[in-house]
Amino acid sequence: MDTTNLFRLDGRVALVTGGSRGIGKMIAAGFIAQGAKVYISSRKAAACEETAAQLGPNCIPLPQDVSSVAGCKALAEQFAAVEDGLDILVNNAGAAWGEPFENFPEIGWDKVMDLNVKSPFFLTQALYAPLKAAASRERPAKVINITSIDGQRLNPWETYSYHASKSALIYLTKRMAARLVQDSINVTSIAPGAFASEMNKAARDHGETIAKGIPAKRIGVDEDMAGTAIFLASRAGDYVVGDTITVDGGLVNAALGTSIDA
Numbered sequence: 001m002d003t004t005n006l007f008r009l010d011g012r013v014a015l016v017t018g019g020s021r022g023i024g025k026m027i028a029a030g031f032i033a034q035g036a037k038v039y040i041s042s043r044k045a046a047a048c049e050e051t052a053a054q055l056g057p058n059c060i061p062l063p064q065d066v067s068s069v070a071g072c073k074a075l076a077e078q079f080a081a082v083e084d085g086l087d088i089l090v091n092n093a094g095a096a097w098g099e100p101f102e103n104f105p106e107i108g109w110d111k112v113m114d115l116n117v118k119s120p121f122f123l124t125q126a127l128y129a130p131l132k133a134a135a136s137r138e139r140p141a142k143v144i145n146i147t148s149i150d151g152q153r154l155n156p157w158e159t160y161s162y163h164a165s166k167s168a169l170i171y172l173t174k175r176m177a178a179r180l181v182q183d184s185i186n187v188t189s190i191a192p193g194a195f196a197s198e199m200n201k202a203a204r205d206h207g208e209t210i211a212k213g214i215p216a217k218r219i220g221v222d223e224d225m226a227g228t229a230i231f232l233a234s235r236a237g238d239y240v241v242g243d244t245i246t247v248d249g250g251l252v253n254a255a256l257g258t259s260i261d262a
């Protein structure tokens with residue numbers, strides 16, 4: 001067995017939604033470092049272009065709002081105009097909404113469920129042909145959904161729809177995996193813990209305080225996220241199907257509960 005190239009992505013084409021910043025950018029940079037050509041997408045064209053310029057010639061901006069079915073189809077059309085096959089799709093774009101129970105509005109459900117649950121489904125559906133074109137039993141294509149530990153355990157905030165959406169996406173990952181494995185398209189998910197980003201301002205602005213509550217005593221950094229995404233995307237992760245990998249420094253699986261002894 002030669003493990004030298006187990007994690008390489010040379011010759012692979014990837015599309016990362018929400019790739020302009022935060023977790024999506026960490027993943028895009030990791031894929032590029034392993035030799036992939038990476039299309040990054042988000043609503044703001046200027047932000048996509050700026051990030052692509054930073055990440056180099058193998059990063060191509062493809063701006064699009066993917067919160068609607070029409071948006072997902074439009075992105076798939078833009079992609080199909082320039083590429084025949086898609087080896088790796090990362091459904092990363094996501095939104096959160098926090099508001100007290102008494103006032104939590106319907107828009108706080110629609111916005112979050114549309115982007116976090118419906119969009120990964122409909123974007124994968126819209127890109128089914130190029131994913132199938134790239135996939136073979138020897139080298140499966142990959143769909144990686146970015147979920148969250150908030151789909152696995154409760155956080156202290158009133159993020160009702162976010163909790164429900166991420167839990168739903170973890171389960172949807174399994175259901176889509178069961179169907180798409182028939183076409184050699186492996187669907188998996190990564191559930192991040194605390195990573196500094198625009199969405200997770202607490203980790204970004206108060207990382208040291210947040211770190212105290214994490215078993216590993218630090219927040220997640222670029223290598224943690226890129227490493228897991230590269231594993232799933234590459235030959236190394238070819239036999240992982242339908243699973244969610246939790247990347248959180250132990251919050252979900254290695255945190256001690258409160259004592260209930262007298």
Ligand SMILES: NC(=O)c1ccc[n+]([C@@H]2O[C@H](COP(=O)([O-])OP(=O)(O)OC[C@H]3O[C@@H](n4cnc5c(N)ncnc54)[C@H](OP(=O)(O)O)[C@@H]3O)[C@@H](O)[C@H]2O)c1
Nearest residue numbers: 018022023042043044065066093094148195197198199200
């Ligand atoms: N950071 C964490 O600690 C953490 C923890 C667990 C899970 N996550 C998950 O990780 C993913 C990325 O989060 P992040 O923390 O990196 O957030 P972020 O910094 O806010 O980045 C979100 C990205 O998604 C794009 N986006 C937002 N709405 C979009 C839409 N309608 N269509 C297309 N793109 C859209 C944004 O760009 P535009 O504004 O230009 O559209 C941006 O590129 C999310 O699914 C989030 O739930 C994050």
